[in-house]
Amino acid sequence: MQERLSPILAPYRRQKGSLIPVLQKVQEELGYLPEEAVSEIAYFLGMSKNEVYGVASFYAQFRFKRPGDHTIKICQGTACHVLGGPKVLDAVERELGIKAGETTEDYKFGIETVACFGSCALAPVMVVDKTVYGRMTPAKARKILEEY
Amino acid sequence: MTFDEIRSQAQSEWEALQQSDKPRILVGTATCGRAAGAMAVLEAIDSGLSRLGAEAVVTQVGCIGLCYAEPIVEIIKPGRPGIFYSGITPEAVAQLLEDYIVNDNPRPDLALGTVGDGSVDGIPKLFELPVLKPQERIALRNCGHINPESITEYIANDGYSGFARVLKMTPEEVIAELKTSGLRGRGGAGFPTGQKWEFCQRSPGNEKYIICNADEGDPGAFMDRSLLEGDPHAVMEGMLIGAYAIGANHGYIYCRAEYPLAIERLEIACKQMEECGLLGDNILGSGFNFRVEIKEGAGAFVCGEETALMASIEGKRGMPRPRPPFPAVSGVWGKPTNINNVETWANVSAILQKGAEWYSSFGTETSKGTKTFALAGKIVRTGLIEVPMGISLNDIIYEIGGGIVGGKSFKAVLTGGPSGGCLPNSMLDLLVDYESLAKAGSIMGSGGMLVADEDTCMVDMARYFLTFTQEESCGKCVPCRVGTRQMLDILERITRGDGEPDDIKQLERLAQVVKTGSLCALGGTAPNPVLTTLQYFLDEYEAHVNEKRCPAKACTNLITYYILPDKCMACGICLRGCPTEAITGGRRMVHVIEQSKCIKCGNCLDVCPERFSAVVKVSGEELEVPSEPIPVTASQ
Numbered sequence: 001m002q003e004r005l006s007p008i009l010a011p012y013r014r015q016k017g018s019l020i021p022v023l024q025k026v027q028e029e030l031g032y033l034p035e036e037a038v039s040e041i042a043y044f045l046g047m048s049k050n051e052v053y054g055v056a057s058f059y060a061q062f063r064f065k066r067p068g069d070h071t072i073k074i075c076q077g078t079a080c081h082v083l084g085g086p087k088v089l090d091a092v093e094r095e096l097g098i099k100a101g102e103t104t105e106d107y108k109f110g111i112e113t114v115a116c117f118g119s120c121a122l123a124p125v126m127v128v129d130k131t132v133y134g135r136m137t138p139a140k141a142r143k144i145l146e147e148y
Numbered sequence: 149m150t151f152d153e154i155r156s157q158a159q160s161e162w163e164a165l166q167q168s169d170k171p172r173i174l175v176g177t178a179t180c181g182r183a184a185g186a187m188a189v190l191e192a193i194d195s196g197l198s199r200l201g202a203e204a205v206v207t208q209v210g211c212i213g214l215c216y217a218e219p220i221v222e223i224i225k226p227g228r229p230g231i232f233y234s235g236i237t238p239e240a241v242a243q244l245l246e247d248y249i250v251n252d253n254p255r256p257d258l259a260l261g262t263v264g265d266g267s268v269d270g271i272p273k274l275f276e277l278p279v280l281k282p283q284e285r286i287a288l289r290n291c292g293h294i295n296p297e298s299i300t301e302y303i304a305n306d307g308y309s310g311f312a313r314v315l316k317m318t319p320e321e322v323i324a325e326l327k328t329s330g331l332r333g334r335g336g337a338g339f340p341t342g343q344k345w346e347f348c349q350r351s352p353g354n355e356k357y358i359i360c361n362a363d364e365g366d367p368g369a370f371m372d373r374s375l376l377e378g379d380p381h382a383v384m385e386g387m388l389i390g391a392y393a394i395g396a397n398h399g400y401i402y403c404r405a406e407y408p409l410a411i412e413r414l415e416i417a418c419k420q421m422e423e424c425g426l427l428g429d430n431i432l433g434s435g436f437n438f439r440v441e442i443k444e445g446a447g448a449f450v451c452g453e454e455t456a457l458m459a460s461i462e463g464k465r466g467m468p469r470p471r472p473p474f475p476a477v478s479g480v481w482g483k484p485t486n487i488n489n490v491e492t493w494a495n496v497s498a499i500l501q502k503g504a505e506w507y508s509s510f511g512t513e514t515s516k517g518t519k520t521f522a523l524a525g526k527i528v529r530t531g532l533i534e535v536p537m538g539i540s541l542n543d544i545i546y547e548i549g550g551g552i553v554g555g556k557s558f559k560a561v562l563t564g565g566p567s568g569g570c571l572p573n574s575m576l577d578l579l580v581d582y583e584s585l586a587k588a589g590s591i592m593g594s595g596g597m598l599v600a601d602e603d604t605c606m607v608d609m610a611r612y613f614l615t616f617t618q619e620e621s622c623g624k625c626v627p628c629r630v631g632t633r634q635m636l637d638i639l640e641r642i643t644r645g646d647g648e649p650d651d652i653k654q655l656e657r658l659a660q661v662v663k664t665g666s667l668c669a670l671g672g673t674a675p676n677p678v679l680t681t682l683q684y685f686l687d688e689y690e691a692h693v694n695e696k697r698c699p700a701k702a703c704t705n706l707i708t709y710y711i712l713p714d715k716c717m718a719c720g721i722c723l724r725g726c727p728t729e730a731i732t733g734g735r736r737m738v739h740v741i742e743q744s745k746c747i748k749c750g751n752c753l754d755v756c757p758e759r760f761s762a763v764v765k766v767s768g769e770e771l772e773v774p775s776e777p778i779p780v781t782a783s784q
Contacts, residue, residue: 020463
């Protein structure tokens with residue numbers, strides 16, 4: 001862990017104000033923030049583990065569990081809500097047998113909900129990894145999952 | 149190089165591009181365009197051109213705001229007006245290139261409208277279309293027209309001329325001009341921008357900061373995303389002007405991480421500014437220094453609140469603090485700080501380019517200029533619009549938006565997202581400005597505008613917003629932390645069909661406490677959706693509580709799906725599509741829904757062929773239908 005994180009952390013030694021960008025970079029490298037990484041970050045920035053965890057857990061972006069290989073983000077924004085976003089979420093949850101925030105046992109898929117992607121004109125929206133799918137229906141969503 | 153030299157070089161390059169004998173093809177590749185398939189269209193253009201052996205200059209541009217018509221392609225042939233084509237697929241574009249570029253047939257059947265001098269037979273002028281005619285483009289002036297990754301194109305279109313002008317003025321003169329323009333904060337609260345700058349400018353201290361708030365957290369809003377993706381330099385120029393007027397040498401752009409393309413384009417813009425001497429030390433030889441840092445938000449709605457945003461920049465939990473001291477006195481790192489929203493900054497650059505008099509000729513007495521709105525929901529023409537202040541909601545929804553989808557009836561328009569309110573039919577004559585929206589119980593907000601139709605349940609809408617604000621409440625103050633939870637509990641109970649007679653009164657009382665007692669605007673405005681729905685749609689609350697009925701037939705616990713035995717033709721379509729196998733039936737046997745297995749997904753209703761219309765959705769009533777499949781009796 002130390003080896004993987006050293007190059008990321010090096011420019012930020014003892015810079016408490018850089019905690020959020022550091023957390024973002026570490027998560028980008030590891031996919032999530034395991035406990036060891038939190039300890040490592042705390043040591044590097046000269047903070048307690050509690051302080052680091054306190055900040056990380058405040059923001060929706062940070063995860064503490066290993067994500068799936070493919071992250072399915074389903075928008076729960078206002079436009080998506082009135083145009084059937086909850087039904088799309090329900091269909092994907094049923095299809096994969098997990099709830100939002102969880103990962104399938106084989107770590108192939110994880111489901112997350114997002115407050116808004118800002119693509120409201122294409123509501124309801126689902127994003128798999130970085131591909132945006134607009135005007136979703138439960139049936140279309142199930143079909144897209146088959147492609148992965 | 150002096151600015152005049154940079155400018156004349158940019159203009160001659162732009163002129164050369166306009167006069168080029170090659171056709172130009174512009175593709176809208178903002179996030180919404182990409183979601184609609186613009187990148188595949190772009191590839192098809194490249195391969196189509198090489199297949200045809202034709203030459204053209206292909207440029208990626210931002211969003212013109214007509215999201216309903218994406219992907220959009222504009223083709224400009226030398227000496228002709230540009231033609232916008234809508235809903236273009238990779239297959240269609242290959243044919244279009246052959247028809248228009250090679251064979252000179254402009255394909256009016258695919259065209260949306262023309263832009264520029266001259267006309268093309270059979271194609272209307274784009275800005276004369278009902279969707280664009282009532283609009284006025286100030287903040288979005290360049291979106292969709294110039295390459296957002298080219299500072300040259302921005303400069304050639306008056307870009308940075310406002311800042312160049314400012315360098316010959318004193319900071320006080322700049323602030324005075326802004327005050328004359330009447331610009332008010334576009335983040336939602338509507339505080340006069342000039343006055344805000346003055347507070348910060350007069351604050352003692354050598355080290356000052358300015359911030360661009362691009363943490364567009366309001367679900368259902370995408371104005372700032374489109375603006376940053378389509379014209380980042382308009383925002384950057386505004387920030388330069390603000391920094392000069394206030395005396396700040398350091399700026400932050402706080403942009404949400406969900407907008408990767410916006411962040412990428414901002415980074416490109418900053419780099420180009422440095423190369424042109426518009427960012428860094430001794431800008432344009434004036435002795436003025438300014439640097440910008442882009443901070444990625446980490447997903448917290450409360451960080452749109454200024455003091456929370458500043459805490460987040462400092463690497464802390466994004467929690468607001470009581471004011472005073474105001475940021476103008478003690479903001480980020482304890483220094484005087486001025487914070488404005490993306491759209492405000494883009495307006496600033498326009499004002500200094502064209503003058504305060506010009507700007508204040510738009511709008512109403514108290515609200516000058518224009519406002520962008522993200523028009524979404526059950527409306528025909530969704531998209532990003534910019535309208536002069538004082539336009540009526542009616543004009544926005546029916547003229548620009550084209551009315552309600554599928555001929556359904558209008559129920560409510562929601563402005564200001566989770567902090568705003570739901571306004572009914574009777575308020576459609578309302579003129580959009582800060583004061584009238586507030587008087588009606590809503591707010592201008594940052595610009596989310598969602599249209600709901602008869603199928604939208606207003607109690608569910610209030611519940612939806614409360615789910616959001618309750619989750620996003622930072623937990624620092626009790627009224628917001630506990631109050632939003634309690635309100636949500638009541639709303640969940642009501643939409644579940646377990647509402648009690650006292651709940652409506654209790655909800656109203658709680659809403660008042662949270663509104664008045666919360667520390668920041670998140671809690672202070674969170675009750676607005678509840679209060680406005682109680683005010684305008686009380687009958688829907690009463691139906692849920694007293695009759696256990698959802699009039700919009702939207703709350704899943706209060707609805708039942710039935711298959712009408714006298715209409716079912718036993719075609720099997722619904723049976724095969726049911727995700728929980730809740731439908732039984734057979735050949736020539738009427739299908740039946742087993743209610744205990746039904747998850748109310750509505751698939752059977754959607755797929756039942758219209759000529760049968762055998763599936764119905766009801767609320768608050770029970771229908772007599774067979775419990776087992778029976779032979780078909782209906783005849784076609």
